[in-house]
Amino acid sequence: MKFLQRLRLAYGDMKLSSKFTLVLMITATIPVIMMAGFFYGRLYDMVVSYTIQQEQDTSAQTAPYVEEIVQKVIDAHDGIEEQKFFQTLFHQPVNSPFQMFLETDSAKDFQEYAKDLVSSDLITGLQIYMDFPPQSVRLFTDDLTKDYFSPMSKARGTYWYGIFQGTQQGSLFCPEFYLGEREKENYGDMAYITSTTFYYQEQARQAYIALYTSSSxxxxxxxxxxxxxxxxxxxxxxxxxxxxxxxxxxxxxxxxxxxxxxxxxxxxxxxxxxxxxxxxxxxxxxxxxxxxxxxxxxxxxxxxxxQSNGIMVQYVLMYLGFLICALFLAHFMARSITNRISSVIHQMSKVRKGTLSPMASPVYHDEIGDLIDTYNYMTRKMDQLMEEQAKSAEELRIAEFHSLQAQINPHFLYNTMDMINWLAQQGRTDEVSNAVQSLSRFYKLTLSRKQSMSTIAKETEHVSIYLLIQNMRYHDSISFISDIPDELLEYSIPKLTLQPIIENSVLHGILETDDKSGTIVLTGWMEGNDIVLLISDDGVGITPEKLPTILSGSGNSTSGGTNIAIYNTHRRLQILYGPDYGLTYSSEPGRGTEVEIRIPAKKETA
The missing domain is CATH 3.30.450.20 (PAS domain)
Incomplete structure (x- = not known):
């Protein structure tokens, strides 16, 4: 009783749409499920029984047609034996040469009959194999008979010939693999073959009559x-x-x-x-x-x-059609109640187009009124969340940019300080002064102002100082040529864009050559609304298998270091400008490397 009471209370608290749906599903589904369960266990046996009966009926109709084809082949064979030329040749023992028979009218009649036979839809070939040397009888070369008579040597080696020799059968229907390749290519892939004898020079000899057809x-x-x-x-x-x-x-x-x-x-x-x-x-x-x-x-x-499952699927589809009709009827009956729900749905559909507009406060506070209040609350929260999400995304973009910029390899500073220390120990004060001044200018350009952007002119000066310091370490072994048009120098470029690429060219390109010397060329041009800068070197180059990993952040250089600075530079450009911008590497091992930098053409703002 308590269970029924709880069930009644639960049903009473349900929403109207749930009540309509529940009642409909119970009344429409349970009887159908019971019927499906009752019939499904018997359905397979019914399908098997019906299909077998259908197959037996079809076979009973097909078998006479097969026998009819077989009989037509046998009748065609009998027609050959009834020819006067055939009767004379095989059933009248004579000692005269076979050539005399070729000059009779019966030989011409035989040829006409054979031509008509093999031109029919059923018979595709005729061969009469006779046991004597081919060169001794004109039968195999005469225009009247050469297409239908063959020496026994052309039959030997076939499977059907072995059967006749081993069993002494009088006739044999031959499937495809009984026949030789010559027979299948020239006559057909099935044959009806009979064995017979003829007398020549007072000696009985073997002969076979092969009538060919197609298994199609x-x-x-x-x-x-x-x-x-x-x-x-x-x-x-x-x-x-x-x-x-x-x-x-x-x-x-x-x-x-x-x-x-x-x-x-x-x-x-x-x-x-x-x-x-x-x-x-x-x-x-x-x-x-x-x-x-x-x-x-x-x-x-x-x-x-x-097939049985297909029948069940058809049954289910029919049931689904019935259920859809029932749902449509229930919807029509409940339309007076659900009109306001439709207005809420219409308002919600505007959200897909980006319009978040609240509805007027409901007059009635039933289920639909609660739905409208909930929708209005949802729109306010969604507006708030979208604003917070946009703000967070911008902060995340800026944070990622600064994080990538901060990952520039500090080893250059360590190595330069070591060099200055070594020069100081050697008492080379002028060179120490020049090195300190260059290093000071280098980091002044790097750290000047809080903005993350610079100009192409300052970036070019930055890498020139970098190479000057490196030449102090490596005895002026690196030549640098800058050939950027003057009209590009004042365009904006992110700081530390050129330096990691130049550093990579020096450390992993030029300094890995045999003489540890080489040339770096920096040039640029305008391409539509973009600026393209090209850095090329004549170092050792990059192998084809390592080239795709340079910009992935996962590859190592040939000297064992990582390419994280190059990857960070590429990512910074893509974060700032989008996926169409960044770095592109091309290289030929032993000849050098080219790096293309693509950025949008923008002037630096004060």
Whole structure:
């Protein structure tokens, strides 16, 4: 009782839309689920039973057409034997040369009959193989017979010839692999072959009559015999050879033994169930009486399951259609209640366009009134949060810029101070004075004013002083050429943009050459609304595999150091100006490196 009471109270406190939805879902869903559960367990068996019956009916219609094709081939063979030329050649023992028969009218009649036969849709070739040397008989070269008679040597080596020799069979329907390559290329991929004898010079000799056709006739029938996708239909002969198949790969997988089929044919209502490669399959048979073949159709369980699932999906889709109609009806009935909800939804949709405007205060304080109050509160909070987010993003951008700028490698200062100390110990006071003055000017340019921006002129002076100090250390081994047009010198550029690149060219380019000397060239030009500065050196260059890592912050230089200063410079430019700006490296090992710096053309403001 307490549970029912709590349930009643919970239902009473629910929103109106929830009540309508809950009632509709219960009344519409539970009966359908019960029906689906009842039928699904039986649905697969129903599909299997129906599909097997469909396959058996189709096979019963297909088998007579297969037998009809076989009979037409046999009839065509019999027609050849009834020709007068053939009868004279094979069934009248004579000692006269064969050449005399080629000059009779019956030889011409035989040629016309053979031409008409092989030009039909069914018969694709005719060959009569005879056992005597080809050079001794004009039969193989005469215009009337050369296309249809061949010496026995062209039959030897084929699989069907071996069968005839080993079994003494009188006739044989040959699938593709029984035939030789010459036969398949010139005549057809199936054949009906019979054995006969003829007498020549008082001696019985062997002969074979081969009537060729195409397996496509049977293959097309077998494809039409398939009840579902994924199944296969094939014809098998008494030697367990596949005569024709709707799908050669599937017939190889689901090939059943001829003896198994024959044993099951009379005892299983032309149907058996087997497990092949851990897959349950259903196989139906139909006997092709004339050659003693069996037509087999194998139905894997997978497509049958998919078919039953497809029926269930159709059922679910029909149910969803019914449910949508029911929901539409419920919406229509509740429209008088939900009109105000629609106005709230319309107002909320304006938020997608960036308009955050509150609604008028509600007159009624029901669920919809609470929704309007909540929406108005939400818009005020969203405005506040968006302002705070924009402010935080700007502060983050500035903080990241200064953080990157602060990461410039301080080793230059340490090394320069060591050099000044060494000069002082050597008593070279003039050089100490020059070095201290240059270092002072260097850091004055670096630290002058609190702004993070400078001009191209000051940055050029900055790197000139840097190279002057380095030449003090390395005995004037570095030449520096600055060729920037005067009209570019007053354009704005972030501080410490050129120095890390020049430093990288010195330490990892020029000083790694054999003579530790080289030249650095700085030039620039205007390109549209952008300024392009180019720094090139003739140092050792960068290998192709290391070149992509220079601007990623993950690569190391050839001397073992990192490229963090270069990466920081590239990131500073992209943070300030966007992803279209920054550094671009190109290099040829042993020849040098070029660095392109792209920045927008802006004049420095006071």
């Amino acid at each position: 006739h049977l293959r097309n029938m077998l494809k039409d015999n398939l009840p579902i996708d994924g199944s296969v239909s094939y014809i098998i002969n008494e030697r367990n050879a596949v005569v024709a198949s709707s799908d050669e790969s599937l017939s190889g997988i689901y090939l059943l033994n001829y003896e198994t089929i024959e044993d099951s044919f009379m005892s299983s209502n032309n149907f058996i169930e087997r497990d092949i490669l851990d897959t349950k399959v259903y196989a139906g048979f139909y006997n092709i009486k004339q050659p003693g073949w069996f037509m087999v159709t194998v139905l894997p369980s997978g497509p049958l399951i998919a």
